[in-house]
Amino acid sequence: MRATLLHAVRDIRVEDVPDPRILHPGDAVVRVIAACVCGSDLWPYRGVSPVEEPHRIGHEFVGTVEETGTDVWSVRPGDFVIAPFSISDNVCAHCRNGVQTSCVNHAWWGSSDAAGPIDGGQGQAVRVPHADGTLVPVREAFEPSLVPGLLTLSDVMSTGHHAAFSGGVTEGSTVVVVGDGAVGLCAVIAARRLGAIRIIMMSRHPDRQKLALDFGATDLVTERGEEGAARVTELLGGIGADVTLECVGTKESMEQAVDCTRPGGRVGYVGATAGGSQMPIRKLFIRNVSVAGGVAPARRYIPELLPDVLSGEITPGRVFDLELPLEEAAEAYRAMDERRAVKVLLHP
Amino acid sequence: MRATLLHAVRDIRVEDVPDPRILHPGDAVVRVIAACVCGSDLWPYRGVSPVEEPHRIGHEFVGTVEETGTDVWSVRPGDFVIAPFSISDNVCAHCRNGVQTSCVNHAWWGSSDAAGPIDGGQGQAVRVPHADGTLVPVREAFEPSLVPGLLTLSDVMSTGHHAAFSGGVTEGSTVVVVGDGAVGLCAVIAARRLGAIRIIMMSRHPDRQKLALDFGATDLVTERGEEGAARVTELLGGIGADVTLECVGTKESMEQAVDCTRPGGRVGYVGATAGGSQMPIRKLFIRNVSVAGGVAPARRYIPELLPDVLSGEITPGRVFDLELPLEEAAEAYRAMDERRAVKVLLHP
Missing domain, CATH: 3.40.50.720 (NAD(P)-binding Rossmann-like Domain)
Structure with missing residues (x-):
């Protein structure tokens, strides 16, 4: 599949990478429908935080569940899901306290866990560890025009x-x-x-x-x-x-x-x-x-905010003022870096 | 009257000073029954904050109203009153928001206002500006043994x-x-x-x-x-x-x-x-x-805490482990500085 890598300061490339697969019974594989670039992605892009070697990037995405591990019960293939910007089990004491970003099983997109590498969000598909804790399925039918709004629940x-x-x-x-x-x-x-x-x-x-x-x-x-x-x-x-x-x-x-x-x-x-x-x-x-x-426990808030996005009561998707194909990720970064765009949506 | 002055680092003296009197219609004069030394009094005492010239010190006291200005309606001569550690009118927007330490008419004991000098708490009597806003009268009868507990409401x-x-x-x-x-x-x-x-x-x-x-x-x-x-x-x-x-x-x-x-x-x-x-x-x-x-709006809390002190439900007066005559204020400071005492009560 194709995915975005940050090679060095201001060097974003979309490359062939291995297809994700289930590595742990709690995993799901999600086919990405929409991803985007975050203001915080610009730190390593600009060299504010160091870039030591090429790595997968992106932590906001929505998509369709393609496959689930044998332990996964809350989502099933075909479900549209929202991924918060970090991974959590949603059952540990910190998650129950509403601080999923401090989950004992916390991990970031584009990093790795004991089972293997975790894909970044700016790609065609993602292995999702702790799928039951991390993903929020959207079971209601919705117009495609709501996808940008649903994507904002990942992070912004x-x-x-x-x-x-x-x-x-x-x-x-x-x-x-x-x-x-x-x-x-x-x-x-x-x-x-x-x-x-x-x-x-x-x-x-x-x-x-x-x-x-x-x-x-x-x-x-x-x-x-x-x-x-x-x-x-x-x-x-x-x-x-x-x-x-x-x-x-x-x-x-x-x-x-x-x-x-x-x-x-x-x-x-x-x-x-x-x-x-x-x-x-x-x-x-x-x-x-x-x-x-502090760092927002997005997983906590998605269920509360989701109905208001679905009903059109709030329209956060309007923050996207540029949409590009995934292959043009480098241009997406440039547009945000140069403040030509508030936020760029990527279509894989 | 007699009052405590900090002359220089580690130089505390009790001296003759002018008797306080009503300088503004909103003033009261309070005869001090008990005062004490605060951990924060040790900063200038130790030279952590600079001491530029001799000045009056002390910001915690309880006492009896001796005289009131013509505008004062909430306390009358003879009332036992608790003074919070700073002065406020208790009617401005910040006071109504419960942040009396940010009162538009805020002042510190031992400083001065437009009407003249404001006495420190470690003395025999104090001119109290904004007496209606600042002082909390205790109308219930109480045993003298409760005085230390009432005094803690000033600050600690x-x-x-x-x-x-x-x-x-x-x-x-x-x-x-x-x-x-x-x-x-x-x-x-x-x-x-x-x-x-x-x-x-x-x-x-x-x-x-x-x-x-x-x-x-x-x-x-x-x-x-x-x-x-x-x-x-x-x-x-x-x-x-x-x-x-x-x-x-x-x-x-x-x-x-x-x-x-x-x-x-x-x-x-x-x-x-x-x-x-x-x-x-x-x-x-x-x-x-x-x-x-931050800096505690003591004035806000005194009415809430007072009943529990009067009933004996809480016994904060036990933090005083040394009582001295006002004339021995220098020894009170030494005892706290050398950690021989947790907190020292002074009898004027």
Whole structure:
């Protein structure tokens, strides 16, 4: 089959690789219908995290179950399934606590487990370990046009929801979103879905501003840093936001998020920290701003968000503004790296 | 009157100072019945925070209202009152949000406001600005033996409660307490009061261990750092604590607290950060451990905790293991600095 490999910094290739097969009774093999490129895929692509040797890449996909191991009971061949961005058994203590990303059997797509290699998501098919714990089947019939929305549940929509949920967004909350990438845009959807009455998106890109407004943002702030925080505070009656959703992951974005938050408020953060995020602890302490979030347990949230995607109540699939054949994965990375696209969907 | 001044590092003196008087219609003058020395008073005493000139010190006191300004309606001369460790109007947006430490009219004891100097707590009397917002009267009759317990509501008991409340301790929580000072010991009381079923105190001092057990700790761990966290995790079935209460405020204690906490758990932190606390953000992110707390809004909690002190349901006054006349304030500081006492009560 064909799959995407990152060979070195800015060197993405689609190559022939061995077809996946069942290596363990708990495995399934899934034929990929749609995959995509994540903002976090750009770290190794840009060399922010080191690339030591060519490796399989991609951690977001939806597809059809092709084959299952003898232990698998929750999905069967022919099922349409959503794969969260990491693997979990969904039965251990951490999974039961709703933190599937800390599962005792946790693994990443594109890595390997005791049974052998685990395929990356940007390919034609994937061996799925712990298929019963990992995959979420969609048993309802749906239009093909919903595939992009279902694909966002793999990562960006679930991650945006994690920011809002961890930040404690509830009926009547005032919310600020820092970061207008796919996750930040999905965080707008999530905040609105949880009942926020005011959602301020910090963005200076007209296309992303428009999408944010469509998703439920009530205000736009184009300023950044202290100036941006001052503008937010002014919009919120001098008080600051109940909750700020930090969807970037740099020192500057975290500082900005804390500055936007009212005393006693919360920062829900999901911006992965490869870029060197830091917490301004003196400010947090003196203002009683709490910080909650981390790597999103997408597996936990997919069953909750799925009905709203199927019903069209939320339309996170709109974050995809470019679709390409898998063979053009290198162009997909370039488009995201150069900010020509918010998020790129790949058709295997 | 007589009051305590910090002249320079390790130079505490009790001196004659002007009697306080009403300078603003919202003021009250309170005759101090009992005051005490705080762990945070030791920072300037030890030179951790700079001492530029002699200044009044002390921020915990209870006493009797002697005189009130014409605007004051909530307390009257003769009332026994508890003063939280900072001044607030209790009506602004931040106060209504329960964050009185961020009050728009916030001030510290021993500083000054537009009307003039504000006395420190370690003295015979205090001018109290925003008396209606700041002071909590105790209208019930009580035995003099309850005074130390009432005094802890000024700071340490309210701060311990803030750690437990911010950390989300609830019925059935497993809790670890890092720090066996007065705040950590009060955090044990608070955790038990909120329904924790397991309270592990990390302490290597036999007298503090005993008090922790009396207050409701179920286990003691004497190891520190990674070794201590490993022992805690072992005691908690390999999972880690639902909530860890960080009551020290150093880089090491915060790291230890995070290491003790299960994925998806929370650190409630109140250890003031003068010692250079830092948040290990990579660990927080990957394990979804959230961090909540800060400088405790004692004013918020006093009305809730007061009935339990009056009824004897909780006995935080036991953290005082030395009582001295105000004139011996210098010895009180030495005793705490040299760890001969957990907390010292001063009789003016």
